Amino acid sequence: MAKSPPVRSYPIPTRKHPPYRPIPILPRRRAWYQMPDAIAGLVLLGLVLCLAALGPVLTGCDPNTIHAETRLQGPTSQYWLGTDQFGRDVMCRTFYGGRVSLPVGLLAVVTALLPGLWLGLIAGYQGGWVDALVVRVTDIMLAFPSILLALLIIAWLGAGVQNAMIAVGLAAMPRYIRVVRANTARLERAWFVRAARIVGCTDTRILIRHILPNVLPAIIALAALDIGWAILSGAALSFLGLGAQPPMAEWGAMIDQGRGFLRQAPWIVLVPGAMMTITVLAVNLMGDGLRDALDPRIR
């Protein structure tokens, strides 16, 4: 039997261990098909959009014709979801209401996003007194509850759908300025931005090509979550009589006009209310999914 080779002892390496650095656990990004809630939201929103866009075309109905003989009727074969106090078709008005409320919500967010984005980028990148001024004004605007800010802006602009949209947008703007500015100020000190500056990029190029793409995901996630809020706020202003004015079919205004008939004809309130809830729910579900996909760090 061969002798087993002698066991050689090796010296234990005495090098120092590298400093322990825990690897941060990042939330895993998920593909869209792994987010059933977001898909449900997308389908619901598609449905609502179809109803608002195609409903009036397919049924050929008229939201504003007054039929005195069919006031406050419950659901019938002619009016599937009943009529209001002027005999107008509630289903038809709800379709047309979507054509007002949906764009108002969307455009309000755009109104907030575009100036907010640029102000935030410039303030965060420039620093100095520009930054100080923007931050101070933003802080003051954030000291108002947002609906109150919207009401103050309405008091200045006057009532109306467009003004309600602008008011909701301006009221939301400080949130965007704050997020963009914080991100920009952080990125402005990043190595890749310094490198870009050394290579000779102009400030505009650095802002647009290097900083903007890194700020965008957070801001898109914020905007997606804000659309639902904007639809609710726009409708709330109309509900208070400060947005869409009476003959116009708009969800908030419909709820306002129908609430006097809650006992006899609850469908005047319930139909546009349910449609609005479904819309906002769909947008929120989608927004949650989009946030998880784009910017897992928020919340």
Place this chain on the structure above:
Amino acid sequence: MTQRVLGTLPTFLGIATLVFLAVRVLSGDPASVLAAQAGGSSALLNQLRTQYGLDKPLSTQYLAYLSDIARLDLGRSIFTGQSVAAMIAQQAPATLALATTAIVLAVALGLVLGILAAMHQGTWIDRVCMGIAVLGVSVPIALSGLLLILAFSLALRWLPATGQGTPLHLVLPATAMGLASSGSIARVVRTQLLEVLDKDYIRVARAKGLSEIQVLIRHALRTTLPTLLNLVGLQFGFMLGGAVITESVFARQGLGRTLVEAILYYDYPVIQGTVLVSAAIYTGINLIVDLAHCYFDPTVCER
């Protein structure tokens, strides 16, 4: 701490300035609105301008406005002639009572939903609780308010739909607002709890034999307190805004209703006063929240 308190003074000044700019400068001349309503002679217009000090330069007006605010003089309503400060003193308690009740309801409901969801993470209980939370955020306050009236007032006749006075009158409006805000509270509570529940000290607490409820109350929930407190401060602003709609739905007196009526009638002093006071209340609440935050978590304020 004193620094934080003094730090709000510029914010108050900023709020006052922004309101001054929005109401006095941007919306033009209240006197011309008044004069137009009274028939519109230029003599009347000039007289009103002098009466309200609108013929003076803007800087003088601004200083006069600030000194008025410092003396808690918010002017008089253009229509009723009533002192705005007195109007607000009369209306504010109703709104504050409503907002406070709603916040209490929202926190209670949000905690229950959030805790249930976090304790049963990934099960149907979690999904149902979070579903309720998203739904709560998505329902317009006007609709939930009217649904509550329809169910509990018109159908069941348990609670009064409109008016105020008794605590019973508070139930429905506070529920409508609380539902809307409980959703965001539930989500935050759930996320915070999930972060904490697999920490070592929770495992120790379980290992030493505490029941799940004791673990939750003594150890896990404490860590959510600062975040919850901050959120309550933010939600209070949402309540002050939501009160505008809720007070209209339930025909209640309050700051929100006063403000909307003032906007509809272009009653500038009242708009100015109510917005100022609401923003000041909101800032004050958030100051209190920050100070409470310091108390619960002294590391925040050391620096």
